Amino acid sequence: MDTLTSSGTAPLGPLLRRITGDEKHGPSAHSTLDVLWVLYDRVLRVTPQTVDDPDRDRFLLSKGHGPAAYYAVLAAKGFIPADWLDDLAGPESRLGHHPDRRLVPGVEIGSGSLGHGLGLGVGTALGLRAQGRTDPRVYVLLGDAELDEGSNHEAIAYAGATGLDTVTAIVVDNASATHGWPGGIAARFTVNGWTGETVDGRDHTALHAALTGHRPDRPHVVVARVESQG
Amino acid sequence: MTAVRTTFLNTAADLLDADPRTALVLADISATAFAPAARRHPDRVLNVGIREQLMIGVAGGLALTGLRPIVHSYATFLVDRAYEQIKLDLGHQGVGAVLVSVGASYDGSRSGRTHMSPGDVALLDSLGDGWRVHVPGHPDEVPPLLRAAAGDDDRVYLRLSERRNGDAYPDADRLRVVRRGGAGAPVVVAVGPTLSATLAATRGRDVTVAYTHTPRPFDAAGLRALAGTEVVLVEPYLAGTSAAVAARALADVPHRLLALGVGATDLRRYGDPADHERWHGLDAAGLRRSIDAFLD
Missing domain, CATH: 3.40.50.920 (Rossmann fold)
Known part of the structure; x- marks a missing residue:
């Protein structure tokens, strides 16, 4: 299996096409692709060999919708065989339109119903801390529309109040929340004590800096802005 | 505070002392009573505030790291309100927890319908995820049920009520x-x-x-x-x-x-x-x- 080591996402194109059958659009059609690539290529301390290591970093895809980019990155990094990509959501496929942790190696949570990942991520961080595992970080990827779900705000308030500094939330913002977020998305977190950065969600250098920009004693949020789907 | 709840509080506090795998997740209910345990085990007694969706999500995350969460509130807040979290954050993730409720169908009758949960067991039935359900009829039945539940990884619901029988039958897991x-x-x-x-x-x-x-x-x-x-x-x-x-x-x-x-x-x-x-x-x-x- 090929393992990509370059920092560009162009080589993901063929993998994405195997999933979507879409010859027309390039990788940039996928809002989460650059964030996922920077995470798996440069940030997350997890490999196909360490998916069960208790000290691995965790990546939780809360926004389970549109997981083609996630599957492509998992295949590119060797977590799943590339030939799994040829059958999305068929009767025998392990890859559905929402991922299932029990079916896909390296997938930390089954998601799809919005607003579950951040609570699970907070619990994961608390469980690691209670066992003295202070090294692993927990990254949770959400969408700006997903933030409509009130459950996220339960988790944002609690993680901030308790200074849960091993959590990084990433909000991919393609301006799809029906009623918007007046005052900005990062402010929803920072008012609760998080540190926050808002960056261009296509700029790998900026993403890497933000995704590694957490500070002691506070959870961290990265808002990754991408082009609006509208 | 009455007997069955006290029995639960004491047994849970003992379990937290004895087994580093156990954790307790609260949403303000009983948090004062568990304050001494929280002082002894600040990383394993977690009061998330009045946030029941988060309470179950946190339990799911704890279980994903190998801990054994005990989650406690009024039945109507624990089960009725957080039904989808129970379905997805526990069942669909393939992890377990011990949910311990108080209030039952109408222990809180003076508080009205908002504090009643006659449908909790039927809701768990609808999940089909192999939930074990205990409905003790006497406080003395509670400690062995809670200890056994804390010792495994199953999905367990312990439904406590202040209504009680005259005698305890701790061995009545079967008819x-x-x-x-x-x-x-x-x-x-x-x-x-x-x-x-x-x-x-x-x-x-x-x-x-x-x-x-x-x-x-x-x-x-x-x-x-x-x-x-x-x-x-x-x-x-x-x-x-x-x-x-x-x-x-x-x-x-x-x-x-x-x-x-x-x-x-x-x-x-x-x-x-x-x-x-x-x-x-x-x-x-x-x-x-x-x-x-x-x-x-």
Whole structure:
């Protein structure tokens, strides 16, 4: 299996096409692709060999919708065989339109119903801390529309109040929340004590800096802005 | 504070002291009572505030890291409110937790419908994820059930009520005969704190009364072994909750089934739990009327 080591996402194109059958659009059609690539290529301390290591970093895809980019990155990094990509959501496929942790190696949570990942991520961080595992970080990827779900705000308030500094939330913002977020998305977190950065969600250098920009004693949020789907 | 809740608090605090795998997740309810345990185990006694969705999500995350979460609140907030989190953050992730509720169907009757959860066990039934359900009828049944639950990785619901029977039967995880009738006599199955009223209601009748504090998994083999033609279920939650499992257990046996329990209607009344028991026909006189009408 090929393992990509370059920092560009162009080589993901063929993998994405195997999933979507879409010859027309390039990788940039996928809002989460650059964030996922920077995470798996440069940030997350997890490999196909360490998916069960208790000290691995965790990546939780809360926004389970549109997981083609996630599957492509998992295949590119060797977590799943590339030939799994040829059958999305068929009767025998392990890859559905929402991922299932029990079916896909390296997938930390089954998601799809919005607003579950951040609570699970907070619990994961608390469980690691209670066992003295202070090294692993927990990254949770959400969408700006997903933030409509009130459950996220339960988790944002609690993680901030308790200074849960091993959590990084990433909000991919393609301006799809029906009623918007007046005052900005990062402010929803920072008012609760998080540190926050808002960056261009296509700029790998900026993403890497933000995704590694957490500070002691506070959870961290990265808002990754991408082009609006509208 | 009354006995069954105190028993739970003490047992849970002991478990936190003894087993570093256990963790407790609260949403303000009982947080004051657990304050000493929280001081001893600040990383494993977690009060998330009044956030029940997060309470279950946190439990799911704890379990994903290998801990054994005990999650506690009023039944209506723990189960009814957080139903989808129970379905997805526990069941769909393939992890377990011990959910311990208080309040039951109408322990909080003076607080009204908002504090009642007659449908909790039926909701867990709808999940089909192998939930084990304990409904102890006496405080002395609680510690062994909680200790066993804390020691495994299953999905367990421990439904506590301040309604109680006269005697404890800690071994009644299967149907335990409390009063034996003649050969072929009707069988009356009392679940949890309905036993005392059931015994009073059937005094003088030739029936077998069997008791269990563990309606899930239901002791189907035990029911088949005891059952004649008539079977009566008496449950302290929504009437008919176990009718389907009893019917499956007796699918190939001609039988008649009466399923008694809490009515489905919001009565819009306050009063004491004993009043609600009477209004739902679950006091001894009400049970006698129903059982007599069914058997005579």
